[in-house]
Amino acid sequence: MDAALHDWNLAPKEAIALQTELAQRLELKDRLDEVSLIAGVDIGFEDDGETTRAAVVLLEWDAQKAPNLAVVEQVVHREPTRMPYVPGLLSFREIPAALGAFKKLSRTPQLVMVDGQGIAHPRRLGVAAHLGLWLDLPTIGIAKSRLYGRFEEVGSERGDWSPLTAGGDTLGVVLRSRVNVKPVFVSPGHRVSVETALEWVMRCLGRTKLPEPTRLADRLASRRDEKRHGSRAAR
Known part of the structure; x- marks a missing residue:
């Protein structure tokens, strides 16, 4: 994250062209270091969209204790929203705050789970993929x-899944993470394959619908000032 990936002051047409370019840089094969820390990320909006809020929870990975992972660190970062809402360009609204949150962490995770899309995006660059390029994680x-x-259609049992595809490519999986509960959509962002993305999400699943890293990030994000009126957009 030492070098800037690109400028944020872009018109929508420029941002769309940049997405297409950046998507070519994604690595969709596994390039992971040994995982000892996992970050969960939740990004949303407050003040009728004028403020972007990013919550990051850092968890210690322990295969013997999973999914009950110890929280090592947690931060919330807020800053003015930089881009109006444009369908398909939400990562340009969200990522600046996420980068601000990661700068506050004292340790660097080896794996990041984001509440949002990876490559399951019309131009293959959802928020998780875009963030992965910025962080090179x-x-x-x-x-x-x-x-x-x-x-x-996905089976009703926990762990049932179906491929998510477009144009002959497998973008991710639709996973039933809890019995008879609506599925989640898992897709790789950067430096992870579809198979490994599914494997790590399953490792981190507890009793709830979301894997522990993003569940805890979502819970942290919800502890905001009661005077603020938050609004969430689909990612």
Whole structure:
């Protein structure tokens, strides 16, 4: 994260062209160091969209204790929103605050799980993929709704999944993370394969719908000043 990836002051047409370019830089094969720390990221908006809020929770990975992972550090960063809402360009609104949050961490994770899309995006650059390029870290997107791609109906049992595809490519999986609860949409962001993204999400699943890193980040983000009126956009 030492060198800036690009400027944020872009018109929508410029941002769309940049997405197409950046998507070519993504690594969709595994390049992970040994994982000892996992970060969960949740990004949202407050003050009727005028403020972007990023919450990051850092967890210690212990395969023997998973999914009950110890919280090592947690931060919330807020800053003025830089870009108006444009469908498909939400990462340009969200990532500046996320980068601010990561700068506050005293330690660097080896894996990042983001509440949002990875490559399951019309131009293959959702927030998790975009953030992964900025951080040069392995990232996984875990979204609560579909943005792009097609899939067959998923079985009702925990762990059932169906491929999420578009144009003959597999973008990720639609995963039933809890029995008879709406599935989540898992896609790699950067430096992670589809198979490994699914494997890590399953390792971090507890009793709830979301894997522990993004569940805890979402919980941290919800502890905001009661005077603030938050609004969430689909990622």
